[in-house]
Amino acid sequence: MEYWNSTLGSGFILMGILNDSGSPELLCATITVLYMLALTSNGLLLLVITVDSRLHVPMYFLLGQLSLMDLLFPSVFTPKTLMDFLQSENMISFGGCALQMFLVLTLGGAEDLLLAFMAYDRYVAICHPLNYMVFMRPRVCWLMVATAWILAFLSALGHTLYTMHYPFCKVRKIRHLLCEIPPLLKLACADTSRYELLVYVTGVTFLLMPLSAIVASYALILCTVLHMPSNEGKQKALVTCSSHLTVVVMYYGAATFMYVLPSSLHNPRQDNIISLFYTVVTPALNPLIYSLRNQEVMGALRRVLGKYMLPTHCTF
Template sequence: IFIMAWENQTINSGFILLGIFNHSPTHIFLFSLVLSIFTVAFMGNTAMVLLIYLDTQLHTPMYFLLSQLSLMDLMLICTTVPKMAFNYLSGKKYISLASCGTQIFFSVSLLGAECFLLAAMAYDRYVAICYPLRYSVLMSQKICGLMAASSWILGSLDGIIEVAVVLSFSYCGAREIPHFFCDVPALLTLSCTNTLLFQRMIFICCVIMLLFPVAVIIVSYVHVIRAVIRVGTGDGRRKAFTTCSSHLMVVGMYYGAAMFIYMRPTSDRSPTQDKMVSAFYTILTPMLNSLIYSLRNKEVARAFTKVLGKGKPGE
């Protein structure tokens, strides 16, 4: 499939990424802000992955799933921001067909994988709060690993299908993508081929990959809230609501932006709106995820302090 898609595009390979910034003072400031956000997101998510790996007290299903979320966020920002920054600083806007296909694959795969992973994290909280005595059985290491692997695999399958189909289309005109990375909806606007059937397929995939996990999350948290209100003590309620509210904040930001981008009709799309919302969920959300989970979690703070303590001379 990839070979056929590649051969169909080799005659006129490559695109122009119009980007999101120009060289006005305001946009230079915004570009610097994006680089700062990228730096915080990169360091925050890297730290989360390393802390959870290094601290044995964090080797639990909840933190294992959190480490997978941080890894996905880390890969997502590295898929889009470095190329955008290089094009802006060098003045070059060209992106090769291979790089474009790579961006599509990783962005689609990671976004899809995060959808399923967030549902798995909600289920983990549901089991922990509603069935604490059976938690070690219902969320065993094997089941937890299977959930994480399934998220990666389902996301990757979606990425493979979309990149193969998108690169099989013919593109004409100036081949200028009104975006800062190769996003599927933006790329389809350049196609000379009728893409209506594929757009409907994307919509159906979004219904499955967004609404199904959202349903799992809603059902899980309805049971969690009922259980906490019914039997929880003051401290228990506070701890449960803190953990759950962190997850719900991430879910709200992530799914809201994804639905806005991928579940609207083509006729309602605005390149400016799409770029701003895409910047939110591909750049800002990965930073916020790490901050939300680290700042609101005493265990992560304890692990961070412990690692810093070990790194001090004489300790």
């Protein structure tokens, strides 16, 4: 099979979900709405948490980091995907593909770990409220966030360099929404079986282990909640936990399918749909589930909007 030389300025052709869809215009509009929702909700939440000093506590610090990740994650590829569809242009350069993969792996990996730290934060707040500020003191919060970003950065850098070092076949069509490891390995003109094992190990480390920690944290939270004397408190906590777990399972389930399941179980159309859930859908849903139903956040949002957006001559 023929090889192609990435140093000559050649690129890949992204044959994403919009190319395989029976109604691409409707799907394009749906992705646009979800992307704008992710930008608006996460941007507002990040602004409110940064500006309002009442939200400068560990829980909202972690939520602010989640909003930052969810603001950047879909922005790595969604604008290009939409513009390519409108302009009927599907090319991406070799360097652009590598950069896209690196950013997606960094942001996705950091969010995988951060969600586990957030579940631990909720566990400490509900199960050990008297020791909350000891377990979640500022230094611990910064260590959690730094750990998530640094480990994700190093993992993404290593995987990007290793994936892109393979010789690729002359057929340069990536039948996927964006540049990710599994669809790129299908174009490699070399034995990738050992590297696929490393991708599997990384997937277990960044996906299944954090997911196990999240499930364990929420199981302990539910045990504590069920012993609450107030039925109203029980109901509120159960609704909150169930909504959190729904989004978590959607995010980790989709990412696990892409990075942990063997390549024999994948097909391009299915992978395109599944990748939308952890790249576009959950970034749009996270602020609605985690933050914008919270009374403190909504109160802070009203204060910030009232201070910066309403005319200064208004009186209340």
